[in-house]
Amino acid sequence: MKRTAYFVSESTGITAETMGHSLLSQFDTVDFEQVYMPYINTEARARALCQRMDEAHARDGVRPVVFATMLDQEIAGILKAGDCFYLELFEHFVEPLSVELGVAPSRKSGQSHAITKPSHYTKRIEAINFAMANDDGMRPDNYRHADVVLVGVSRSGKTPTCLYLAMHYGLRAANHPITEEDFEHGDFPKEIIDARQHVYGLTIDAQRLQAIREERRPGSTYASAERCRRDIREAQTMFKRHSIPVLNTTNQSIEEIAAQILRAVKSPNGASA
């Protein structure tokens, strides 16, 4: 059973996509074709989408689902009248929130992902630049300027997590790969130890690490089971020595890893509560 779902908005559509995707994930037995439709901000675009809905209905044998956050009632009206199950995600909450806050809503679209707070936005962009410049152990002398330093064996998920932390939370995130040199020396470099208050370790199950490395360098020593197990074991010893908190990233998405790191950064002593 295939079914089409559209995430629709007058602007970026990120809210409609995030919320719609979340709702659909509650119905994992249905095979959804998820279609992201940002900038449906003219009546012509709304009518073109209605035509796509008709085609989806004919193709799937069942009408599509539309998740929308629309503020323009004319455009919304065209979509609602289309051949679909239409869910407006915003409206239900705006009124009770308005009553609670004692303020009328602005009804302006595209506010959520626009640059409404330039200083906040600039911080995010600077964090991205910082993450790019401090990826993969490029500048150990910068670790002390970082909000977070992720440390782990090669291929444990450090780079994408740093980029996510920078992009979404504006954190200056650097990462340090535990190198052959570190293993020989038997410890992290001085810069990591000095910065340990904001260092977080990433680990991963040996079997999973081996699979990732094998794909990257098939048949290499680097990808051998023995080498993967040794890397992980010795990294654990080093983390323990310096009381660095460790997160196992096996089967976790970037979003899940990043949210846990953020939680740990914000409540360093309350992580276990």
Added chain:
Amino acid sequence: MKRTAYFVSESTGITAETMGHSLLSQFDTVDFEQVYMPYINTEARARALCQRMDEAHARDGVRPVVFATMLDQEIAGILKAGDCFYLELFEHFVEPLSVELGVAPSRKSGQSHAITKPSHYTKRIEAINFAMANDDGMRPDNYRHADVVLVGVSRSGKTPTCLYLAMHYGLRAANHPITEEDFEHGDFPKEIIDARQHVYGLTIDAQRLQAIREERRPGSTYASAERCRRDIREAQTMFKRHSIPVLNTTNQSIEEIAAQILRAVKSPNGASA
């Protein structure tokens, strides 16, 4: 008037944060302290949050707002009984959606941002690696393997947009800075021209470009008004010559730029519809 808002969930809390932030952006006259609270997945954590709510109420003089996507009714119950205006964002839609789909919801939390489709997740990670390896014109021979190549003068927003396109949409995004060499030569390098079917130009107002560059290299020729105007003008001439679509990024966030690029990639001939 200051007011505290919490975005709460048992898992990453990304849906609660995205939706809550969107709703608050409709009330831009209120100064919100927005607090992201992922992984409220035990009763102890819920009770700790209730205590924070009490403190927020005392500090702000008004009760906090809670935007939640909770599936565990025990934990949700603790929060609802707390001193707050509680909005559950999910529940309202699950039942009607269930009726429409003819399927019961799984009621499992954390599905939306978990790795439920490994192939889709792997594609995103590979796209991030591609974006990192193909930033800033590092590998022009790879432009033909990219889904998108962003071209623009230095500081027009190429790098963060590429990372966003990779991270969120799994697009293999490369970027090419128009260099002094390109300006002297009077055209893009061959690799850009060959890949022009998926090349998008980014431009920016000269005044804004000057401000950004001035912050980076104060007093330099690079940051001069004349140089900024020349770079933008000549870039425009090149874009026109090769019929490359151009987006003005002045005052646009990464999310807005990325959503428009995605729209253009998906409907190359329908961008104006």
